[in-house]
Amino acid sequence: MTNYELNIGYFYPELLNLYGDRGNIQVLTRRCYWRGINARVQEYSPAAALPQESGSKYPDIIFMGGGPDSSQSVVAKDLQQRAGWLKEYGRAGGVGLYICGAYQLMGHYYQDSNGLRLPGVGLFDLYTRHFGQDKPRCIGNIRLESNLEYIPSTTTKVLVGFENHGGRTYLGPSAQPLGKVSSGFGNNGEDKTEGVIFLNSFGTYLHGPLLPKNPHFADLLIWRALKRKYPGEYLFLTALDDTLEWQAHAAALKLR
Amino acid sequence: MLSTTSYLIAVWLGKLVNWFAVNFNLGAGGTWPGHLALKTCPGVLRRLEVQLQLGSILISGTNGKTTTASLIENILSESGLTVVANPSGANLINGLVSAFITDATFWGRPISQIGVFEVDEGNLPFALSSFTPELLILLNLSRDQLDRYGEIDSTIAKWLKAILKLPRTTKIILKKDDPYLSRLAESLSAAGFIVRLFSKEEPGDFTSPLSGDFNRLNTNAAVLGSRQLGITDLIIRRGLKNFQPAFGRGEEVKLVSGKSIIILLAKNPESQNENLIFLRSLLPQSLSAVATYPALLFVLNDNIPDGRDVSWIYDIDFEKHRDWLFRCPLFISGTRERDLTLRLKYAGIPVPDSTHRCSSNLRDILAEAIASLRPNQKLFILPTYSAMLQARKILTGKGIE
DSSP states (O other): OTTOEEEEEEEOTTTSOTTSTHHHHHHHHHHHHHTTOEEEEEEEOTTOOOOOTTSTTOOSEEEEOOOOHHHHHHHHHHHHHHHHHHHHHHHTTOEEEEETHHHHHTSSEEEOTTSOEEEOOOSSSEEEEEOGGGSOOEEEEEEEEEOOOOSSTTSOOEEEEEEEESEEEEEOTTOBOSEEEEESOTTTSSSOEEOEEETTEEEEOOBSOTTTTOHHHHHHHHHHHHHHHSTTSOOOOOOOOOHHHHHHHHHHHTOO | OHHHHHHHHHHHHHHHHHHHHHHTTOSOTTTHHHHHHHHHOTTHHHHHHHTOTTOEEEEESSSSHHHHHHHHHHHHHHTTOOEEEOOTTOOSHHHHHHHHHHHBOTTSOBSSSEEEEEEOTTTHHHHHHHOOOSEEEEOOOOSSOHHHHOOHHHHHHHHHHHHHTSOTTSEEEEETTOHHHHHHHHHHHHTTOOEEEEOSSSSOSOOOSSOSHHHHHHHHHHHHHHHHTTOOHHHHHHHHHTOOOOTTEEEEEEOTTSOEEEEEOOOSHHHHHHHHHHHHHHSOSSGGGGGGSOEEEEEOOOSGGGOSOOGGGGGSOGGGGHHHHTTSOEEEESTTHHHHHHHHHHTTOOSSSSSOEEOSOHHHHHHHHHHHOOTTOOEEEEEOHHHHHHHHHHHHSSOOO
């Protein structure tokens, strides 16, 4: 697979970096490296210029994490300038993983406990509300049964992680959840949904970070990005020794 | 009258529980007396605190509380004062009350003249509702135990709200150029507080009794704090000179065999990164000396005192230290041993292999690590908080509590 390359666009690494989410980038790049795929990480800070679709730097995978409230408002402001670009990227089937704060901001809006609304990008049909002191934060280990086809198809559909969010997310009628919660809170602690899927864009509250202990999900992102970048080519994903990854995954299944 | 009765009952109950804890080695002497006393008389802390002749000093922040508090305690003792302080780690309200009750007379009067307390960052606002400290030292604030306290911004907001209720006579010491504390410093100065700042360089001229940049900061905070209390530089220097490191913070355990083990607490990315920088600075310069590289035992637990969320291990800069780290014999343990092993794999450090071992059984792997030591080779244990207590217990045959 030595002739393949992927551009990973890492948005707001300095601002959205609260829960070890940069581990997701490490997993994507390492798993590409082990397969001889040349993965390049391009970081985007607020106001940084975004590449043209025809350009060599156009991302094949976008990653955005979660941050503290103060960073979140800076990011929300910057995202308003990029909403069109990001929506176009997502609607064209661009691969993206949006965690926690980024997940919330890719929806229609985020409403804080004072009723103040931060407008979102609007890629996902969902909104998020924070109820202040009325409802406790959703914190703890979480497991869910995901709505995805992995490679190989015999792979477990379970995803494991840790969630820690004050906001509660409600999916709109056209939104498909990432999965059904079997243990934990998920989007809002009420309807058992967790995360969202829109074409190749994924939003979720799972950090931990998400990808190290869910290698099937990491490979799904890499696979979909390759298929998009090299259409019509005969592609396969080299199998890796994931013994340790699955042991950590199995250990997480037992966590309270 | 009634309040005095419940106050005395609270003190006696606390003393009784403490007596049992000490005499029967129950291992909860640091917190249970205070817990029960608070249940009996919620105002017990304020009442004890106002009786302190010279008032109290509170130290909070994510990293360095224990070391800074111990440094100040040592300096104050050097100046001839009697000091009441909470033992390392017992830094929630119940720990503070326990320390007071152990110190107090039968009639509930503190024997010591001054109090030095480390306070958990999430508990600080609550502590300030009972305390009117002479001096408040805020060391830093970083991503630690987010699963317990939510986000840093909300912690800062709660701190500010609680501090603004204090009289302006409370002196405040903060770390300079800290992204979160700088904003707090501005707000507090604007509100009329006298705020003083410390950094790695200021106040200089004092030799830190402990190595590493982080201890330089702790030392400077302690020096600035002591000066605010009117302690002379001569006494400060003497206090620093005869200082002994606190449990698990660079403490050295000598085994009967003559082998030496050093414990460096690693409870969040910042403290672990400081540990790695410190360890790198100890390495022999020539590559032929690889045989004397220290053995390292990482222990990652996810018990309540450690935080249930272990995501933070991905914020440790293992990648930056890969070139020397993989040459050290590595041992991995703890309740989340698989997670840490996986983390090292993604940093490019394979475990297990010929010299790298892992097991969730701390006792076994500690024995294996000690047995593997060559003459002159040291073992460093880098544990999370509860793992530090376990490791000490295994090594010394008893816990610190």
